Amino acid sequence: MPDTKPRPAWLPFAIDYAPLILFFVVYKTVGVFAGTMAFMLAIVAAVLASKILLGRVSPMLWLSAILVVGFGALTIWFHDERFIQIKPTIIYAGLGVLLLGGVALRKPLIKYVLEAGLDGLSDRGWLLLSRNWGLFFITMAVLNEIMRHMLSFDTWLTLKVWALIPLSLAFGASQIPMMTREGLAVAPDKP
Structure with a gap:
């Protein structure tokens, strides 16, 4: 039986935007490429958190995750922040x-x-x-x-x-x- 317990209204927003804010923080403290790697890991974690905590992953989060991982990998591979x-x-x-x-x-x-x-x-x-x-x-x-x-x-x-x-x-x-x-x-x- 699925969990029907109500979730806080802010949770989807936090799941969607936490990876970007983490990217910003890591970029400011370590640099763009470490920030990009953190962004990639955080977006994958956001997809998992959405599935576990909300029971579904929004199409927007899926699209964003695919693009963050893809363009993040290009950013790191080519050492060029323009991709991200x-x-x-x-x-x-x-x-x-x-x-x-x-x-x-x-x-x-x-x-x-x-x-x-x-x-x-x-x-x-x-x-x-x-x-x-x-x-x-x-x-x-x-x-x-x-x-x-x-x-x-x-x-x-x-x-x-x-x-x-x-x-x-x-x-x-x-x-x-x-x-x-x-x-x-x-x-x-x-x-």
């Missing part, structure tokens, strides 16, 4: 194209990832959410490319961790008014 910098561009661009392609076909692909947590959202709401996140991801891909070409690795990584993660969270929060207008059920306050 390209990974976010590929993820963002891929997700953006996928979501916008789904919108063009009237299939809100984001629904299959988020449906369990967004009760009552209308079909129009799902399409708007897919469109908005698709455009956001394309913008993030372009921004990552601009940053990695114009900034030092140190500045790029610092912004990646301390500016782009909060920007993603803020963008997600900015979608709440649209989702509530489109039928998202808001949980009542608990006594």
Whole structure:
């Protein structure tokens, strides 16, 4: 029988972002190649933790793990940090194209990832959410490319961790008014 014990709401976020934060810390203390190795090991640990603690591994975590391990190995093999910098561009661009392609076909692909947590959202709401996140991801891909070409690795990584993660969270929060207008059920306050 599967474990149905409720998990803390922050756990998926921690599993997704802990490897990146570890990468930042190890990079700052030891260097880029040790940080890359730590990132690779941490993302594999995150996949295992997700499977054990959450009972599943999200498609986004799988994709990120494959790219971190692949581009991390290239970074270490060729001794060139540009490979690990390209990974976010590929993820963002891929997700953006996928979501916008789904919108063009009237299939809100984001629904299959988020449906369990967004009760009552209308079909129009799902399409708007897919469109908005698709455009956001394309913008993030372009921004990552601009940053990695114009900034030092140190500045790029610092912004990646301390500016782009909060920007993603803020963008997600900015979608709440649209989702509530489109039928998202808001949980009542608990006594």
